[in-house]
Amino acid sequence: MLTTKVIIVILCCLLVSSYGQQPSTCPDQGSGNYGCFDITSQGNCTEVSNKSPTYDYRWLNSGVDSNVDWTITCGDIIAYKIQGYTGVWSGWYVPGVNDMDTKVNGGNGLRRLWSYFYDHNHSYIICKPNNINHLNGC
Template sequence: MFTTKIIAVILCCLLVSSNGLQPSTCSNQGDGNYGCFDIASQGSCTEVSNQPASRDIRWPHSGIDSNIDWAIKCGDIIAYKIQWFSGGWSGWYVPGVNDMDTKVNNGNGLRRMWSYFYDHTHSYIICKTNDSNKLRGCQ
């Protein structure tokens, strides 16, 4: 019993003494926030506005493929808008959330709204990996 209490005290002391210790290379950024996180591999997101119709047939032929953005744009399109022929813009579509086309297409196939990139002006927000993580063939 006494030995168990000694072990418990030692463990408690070790936990308290190791809590908050940071490597000596970490600078304190205030409020106990130490800057030791490497975000060099983190990608970046940008908005691409008013892109003309792409005429890339892969958009309408991709069906509900959620990776066609990687194949065509080398990134993850996280939201997009379509400019209709009337001149008005759609609201934001988010792939896999609210972007299924309700129009009946050839062969009753399903497709995402980004299929309209083929023949409509469009805008999108795309996230791409950093240089060290790029897919082969991507710029």
């Protein structure tokens, strides 16, 4: 019983000492909030607007592959729009959330709507790794 109490006291002390202390090199942002976070490894996201059809068969034949964006654009497309032949733009599609094509394709294959990048104008928001974390070949 005494051993259990001693262990609990030690754990509580360790928790307070490890959680409550900040390195002296971290700037005080006020109210005891010390900002000591390295965000240099974050990538950037940009919008690519009104892009012409790519005529790249990889979009057309990608099926439900959720990584074809990395293969073709070296980044993660997080949302996109398609311009129909009538000139009307779709709403935003998010890969894996609301972007399955309802059209039945050859061989009853399923595909994502970004397959229309092949022959439609399109816009997208893409996030790419920074120079430190770039992919080989990109």
